[in-house]
Amino acid sequence: MTSRPPPTVYAHPGEHLADCLAALLWRLQERAGRGTFERAEVAEREALRHAREEATRAAFGPLPLDRLAALCGLSPFDVDALLAVLGAHLRPEMGALFAELQGRADLRAPSPELLATLLATPEQRAQALLRFAPGAPLMAWGLVAFAGSEPQRTTRALSLPLLTDVQVLGWLLGTEALDPREQPWERLPAADPAWAGAFGAALDALIRRLREAGPVGATFVQLRGPDAVEAEQAARALADRAGLRLFALDAQLLLAWAHQSEGRLRGQLRLLEREVRFFGGALLVREADCLHERSAAPALERHACVRALLDRGGLTLLHADEGALNAAFTGAHAHWLELDLRDGAITRRAQCWERLLGGDAESLPEALRPEALAASHPLSLAQVEAVAQTARGLARARPDGEATLTHGDLSIALERHTRRELGAFAREITAHYRWEDLILPPDSVAQLHELCSQVRQRHTVLERWGFRERLQTGLGVHALFCGPPGTGKTMAAALVARELGLALHKIDLSTVVSKYIGETEKHLGQLFREAAAGNVVLFFDEAESLFSRRTQVEDSHDRYANLETGFLLQQIEAYPGVTLLATNLSDNLDSAFLRRLGFVIDFPFPGPRDRLRILQTLLPPRTPRADDLDLEYLAERFHFAGGNLRNVVLHAAYSAAREHAPLSMKHLLRAARRELLKLGRPFVSADYPEYRAVFEAGV
Incomplete structure (x- = not known):
C-alpha cells in the first residue's frame, strides 16, 4: 500500500478561494437537487482541501478567510453566506443556480431567504435569517449589503439580493488594490529609517509600557508636539516597532461625520475598523486638538467622536499639542499613554544635523555646529533636511566650483526656511552691530x-x-x-x-x-x-x-x-x-x-569715560575731522545716554556735510544743544564759556 504524498500548500490566496467556492458549489447543487456527484469523490476532495489548508496555516499562518472570520466574529454559516454572495459573481454556475432557484434569469445574487434555505437545516432557518440583521457581523462590518437603496426594516428585505464589498474580495485574493473608491483615510507606509532611528529610545520605552498594560478595551497614545510631520513619522515608527500597519485620518473628518449623524460616524468608523483589523493595524488621528474639552467644536459632536473612538478598541494614536486629552478619553476599559515629542528633540535634531552636514561641520563656526544648531533652532526634522538641502544647493551653485558647505550657505538657507512674519503684532529688527x-x-x-x-x-x-x-x-x-x-x-x-x-x-x-x-x-x-x-x-x-x-x-x-x-x-x-x-x-x-x-x-547711565568710548565708537574712521574736535570735552560736559549721543553725532555730521566742511566742535556743540532742548532740559550758553561764541553765533 503506497502512502499518499504530503499535501501542497496554497501558492496564492486566490487558489484557496477557488477551492472554497468549488466545495460550496457542490453543496449548494446537492441541496438544490441539481447535478449528480459521487459522495466518495466529494469527500476525498474536501479532505484534500482541509489538508492543504492545514499545511498552509502551518507554513504561513492563518489564511485570509481565517483572519476575516476571526476579526469580524463570523460563524460557519456567515462564512458560507459570504462565499455564496462572492460566488454569484466569480462562478457562473453558482450565479445561474441562484437565478434558476429564484425564478428570474437576471437575479443571480442570492437573497437571505435563499441562503437560509440552502445553507441551514429547517430547524436552523430562523436563526440563519437573524445573521442578516443590521447588528449581526455580516451587515455590521459591511461584508454584505442589500442591492440598491437601503430597504425599510421589514420582512421584505429578506427577499432582496445581496452584494458584497469589492474590497472584501480584494482581501481574500491577497490584494489591496481592487477597491476603485477613494477612501477618506490613508494607509501610511513604514517610517523612514532615519526618522525611526531618531525616535528609537522613546519608542522602545513606550512599547514596553504598552505590553505591560496587557489587553484592554482601547489604548490611546497622545503624541504631543507642534510639528505634524514629526508626529506622523513618530507614529509610523511606533507602528513598525509594534508590527502594525498604520491608518490615518483627520479629526475634522470625524467631526464632519458626527455633524451628519452619530450613525454616519459609527458606520464610517466601522468600515475603517474592518480594514484596520484585517491588516493588524493601528489608527492615527491627526490634528486631534479639536477633540479637546476646550476646543470650539460643538460639544455633542465632539463627545460623539470620543465615544466612537473609545468603542472601537485597539490602538489609537492622537496628535494633539494644545493640551492633554486624557480627561476626554476616560473609560472603564481605556488605557492612556503620552509621548512628548519635545523630549529628546534637541538630541534628534543634533543627530540629524550631524548626518546631513557630515565632514563639512568641522569647517563651520561653533554657532553652526550640529549641537549648537539643534539648540538654537528648534526646527522639525523635515525642516532640518530642507535647510541642509538648500545649503547644499547654494554650495554647488557657486561659480568657483567649490562645493564645500560654508558659513554663508548655511546662514542663507536657515534664513530662507525660518524667516517668519508675526502679523501685525511685531516687526523684525535687522541691525549689524558689533x-x-x-x-x-x-x-x-x-x-x-x-x-x-x-x-x-x-x-x-x-x-x-x-x-x-x-x-x-x-x-x-x-x-x-x-x-x-x-x-x-x-x-x-x-x-x-x-x-x-x-x-x-x-x-x-x-x-x-x-x-x-x-x-x-x-x-x-x-x-x-x-x-x-x-x-x-x-x-x-x-x-x-x-x-x-x-x-x-x-x-x-x-x-x-x-x-x-x-x-x-x-x-x-x-x-x-x-x-x-x-x-x-x-x-x-x-x-x-x-x-x-x-x-x-x-544697563546703567554712562559716565564720562563710557560716553567718550561711545563717541569714539560712533565716529567712523572715514569721517573728516577738524583739528578742534574735542570728544573728551563733549563727554565730560554733556550728560547724554548712548542713544542721545548717536543723535548728536549724526546731526552734526549732516550739518558738516551741508557746509562741505570737516566735522568740528561747532557742529557737535550745536547738535548737543538741540538734543538738550528736545529732551526739555535747560541750556545756558554761559555754562560753556570755552565755546560761548559758538552758541551765540546761532545755528
Missing part, C-alpha cells in the same frame, strides 16, 4: 555672552544631563534689560539675536493690548504660537506696560488686568525660545514675573 559697539560694564557684557551660551548648551544640560525630565516648564531663555532710555538695550537684543543666528522681532505693544476683555490674551496667544513656529527672539520694549505689578481687585477692570498679567506670565514660561524684555522702570514689574527670568541685566 560687540565692540556696545559700551556697558564688564559684568553686563559677560551676562549677555552667558545668555547666548545658555541657548547653545541647552542640548547638553536638558538632554544629556537629564534636566528636561525635572523641568516641565521654563525651558526657554528669558532676560530682562533694565536701564534708562538710550543705554543700549535694543542694541544688545540685536547682538544676542545675531550671535544666535535668529531673527529679532520687536513687539508692537499698541497692537497687542486691547481695551476689550479677552482680546489681549487672544493676541498674546497668537503671537507666542507664531513665534514658536518661526523660532524668533521676542523683544518686549517698555515691558512695564505689560508686566506691571498686579493690583488689589477693586472692580472688574482690575480683575481682568490681573488675568492678563497672569496669562502673559504663563505664555512667557511656556515659550521654548528666547524672550528679551526691556524696561526703564524695573521697580514697577510684577515679582512673579521677575522670578521667571533667568537673567536681569543692568
